[in-house]
Amino acid sequence: MxxxxxxxxxxxxxxxxxxxxxxxxxxxxxxxxxxxxxxxVVDYAHMLYLRSRMPPGPFPWPIVGNTFSLPKNKPWIYFEELSKRYDTPMITFWIGRNPTVWINDAWCAHEVFEKKAQIYTSRPRMVVFGELGSGQSNLVTMQIRNAAERDHWRIHRKLMHLGVGVQSVRGYRNIQNNESKLVAYDFLREPKEYVKHLERYATSVVSIIAFGRRVASYNDPIITEVIALMQLAADLNVPGTSFPMLLETFPILAKFPRFMPWFKGLGSRSQKGGHYFFYTLAQEALEQYEQKPPAQQAAMPTPYVKTLFEDGAKYNLPVAELSGLTGNLFGAGADTSSSTLVTFVLACCAFPDAMKKAQAEIDAVVGPARSPHWDDSPRLPYVNAFVREVFRWRSVAIIGGQPHSPTQDDSYRGWHIPAGAWVQGNVWAIHHHEREFPDPDRFCPDRFIEGHELHRPFPNEKGYMTFGWGRRVCSGQALAEQGTWITVARLLWGFDIRKARDPVTGEEVDVDIFAFTNGLNMRPQPFECCITPRSEEIREAIVREGEQALEDLKIHDGESRYRMSTFYQKAKRELAEEPVLDEKGNIKIVRVKAV
Structure with missing residues (x-):
């Protein structure tokens, strides 16, 4: 018991x-x-307090903000609609707990990004494109939060200007002139592959500038690989409701190992050692250049990589940063320039009257015996306006590139803009504002001619904001404008570009002027067109100039043994640590274990 x-x-x-x-x-x-x-509760109360002081916008939810209100495609149109709904030049849209200020008005963008450039030069925290990508090693994503970071950014900016600054690009006119002559020659021989010809042209120009080596064939895999990489990078800049872009809403998930499913879609950017491809390519090109006879070196512009390596050594820049500077020039220049020129072809098909008016001006000034040159520009005001309208009508960098971020609290018209916020310029809304651009979807170069009924004042002399603003304006703007002018003028002179005809009915097939890709750097969806020489005399001139251009460009012939896809695979297979430089400056592969 x-x-x-x-x-x-x-x-x-x-x-x-x-x-x-x-x-x-x-x-x-x-x-x-x-x-x-x-x-x-405290965090949400802080969000609501900020919201009460910031530009108007949709009501945010705790943690997720407005993320899940985003449309799946072309969010820039949605932000334009919000600005009209609230009748304000800027709106606030919350990506998770982070407020993004979208500027949808040209004058507002000018007052914020240009007049206050000193405090809007930095980038905000970007999880996908920044922390999981190149971060502080790349000019595009560098944040400028203190004096040391500002000095470092200035070094990168200076080195980029050495390659494609305003003072440098006039030295590339001969390259662009010859390569654009080959575009006309290729259009004559194989008009159905016009997109590939334009991609080859844009890639070859920047390849000669960067590496001293041209791209001779549109079948060269470097074209498709680089453009695919740039388009992937562009996609990773557009806000979205699916991974990996949801990492901006839930940044804590970026701390997990890279094999987690939400990292899918980052592509080679998440592969260790992948961003050293452009450094390896540059090193190879420099070796090939230095092996050329002195007389041949003297006859060609000094490749950018030579200047970059020499000046980069003065600042002790690591491999990742040298690679980033080379990649920015090579990759971005190829994708954006080719996309702009494809847009030009679409505009000719959709608005033939504008094309015919430009051709009439060229005929009167240049004639059929030779193609236009930059020296003809002062006597071709309508062609100049035509090129400006190409940049305005369907701008490639449709949301103005990377977001800006104020380094201190700011205000605009009484609205609070907190330090560190995302501030993005909506180029689509700016270039389609009825106040500056009546009938904005109509391709009309006359709107850039003073005295025309569609001409309106604009905050800058160019009449467009395609290349961004302030101290973060696209470094390659001068090169892109120069190359676009000569190529557009030459193709207008040489060809009639019209809608394709149905092989059965013989009727013209309409083109869709709204069918564009969804990435940051948008381009037209594939469409067929009919490209024919305007006369027999012009055809003969195209052949003559094309054959001479091929002869002149022989000095830049060469080939790389590297391919981006195989380089990444090799890096993934062999590298368990970051590559390091040996005493000669070469990349040393550290074998530790298979990855």
Whole structure:
């Protein structure tokens, strides 16, 4: 009896202990929940407080903000609609807990990005494109939060200007002139492949500038690989409701290992060692250049990589940063320039009257015996306006490139813009504002001619904001404008570009002027067109100039043994640590284990 009673007492004591333990666990869980709930309430209250002071916009939810209100395609149109709904030049849209200020008005963009460039030169925290990509090693994504970072950014900017700054690009006119003559020659021989010809042209120009080596065939895999990489990078800049862009809403997920499913879609950017491809390519090109006879070196512009390596050594720039500078020039110039020229072809098909008016001006000034040159530009005001309209009508960098971020709290028209916020210029909305551009979807170069009924004042002399603003304006703007002018003028002179005809009915097939890709650097969806030489005399001139251009460009012939896809695969297979430089400046592969 006594033992039974003791057993019962022990069991009761054990049960009491278990109950107490469960109660303690419950108390701890309740305490954690209370702390979490309090933190959530405080955080949400802060969001709402900021919202009350910032430009108007949709009401945000806790944690996720407005993320799941985003449309799946072309969010820049949605932001334009919000600006019209609230009747404001800028709106606030919350990506998770981060407010993004979208500027949808040219004058507002000018006042913020240009007049206050000193405090809007930095970038915000970008999880996908920044922290999971090149971060502080790349000019495009560099944040400028203190004096040291500003000095470092200025070094990169200076080195980029050495390659494609305003003072440098006039030295590339001969390259662009010859390569654009080959575009006309290729259009004559194989008009159905016009997109590939334009991609080859744009890639070859920047390849000669960067590496001293041209791209001779549109079948060269470097074209498709680089453009695919740039378009992937562009896609990773457009806000979205699916991964990997949801990492901006839930940045804590970026701390997990890279094999987690939400990292899918980052592509080679998440492969260790992948961003060293352009450095390896540059190193190879420099070796090939230095092996050329002195007379041949003297006859060609000094490749950018030579200047970059020499000046980069003065600042002790690491491999990743040298690679980034080379890649920015080579990759971005190829994708954006070719996309702009494809847009030009679409405009000719959709608005033939504008094309014919430009051709009439060229005929009167240049004639059929030769193609236009930059020296003809002062006597071709309508062609100049035509090129400006190409940049305005369907701008490639449709949301103005990377977001800006103020380094200190700012205000505009009484609205608060907090330090570190995303501030993005909506180029689509700016270039389609009825106040500056009546009938904005109509391709009409006359709107850039003073005195025309569609001409309106604009904050800058160019009449467009295609290349961004302030101190973060696209470094390659001068090169792109120069190359686009000569190519557009030459193709207008040489060809009639019309809608394709149905092979059965013989009727013209309409083109869709709204069918564009969804990335940051948008381009027209594939469409067919009919490209024919305007006369026999012009055809003969195209052949003559094309054959001469091929001869002149022989000095830049060459080939790389590297391919981006195989380089990444090799890096993934062999590298378990970041590559390092040996005493000669070559990349040293550190074999530790298979990755």
């Amino acid at each position: 006594i033992s039974d009673r003791l057993l019962l007492d022990n069991l009761s004591f054990v049960n009491l202990q278990a109950a107490a333990a469960e109660l303690d666990t419950l108390h701890v869980a309740l305490a954690i929940l209370a702390v979490a709930a309090t933190a959530l």
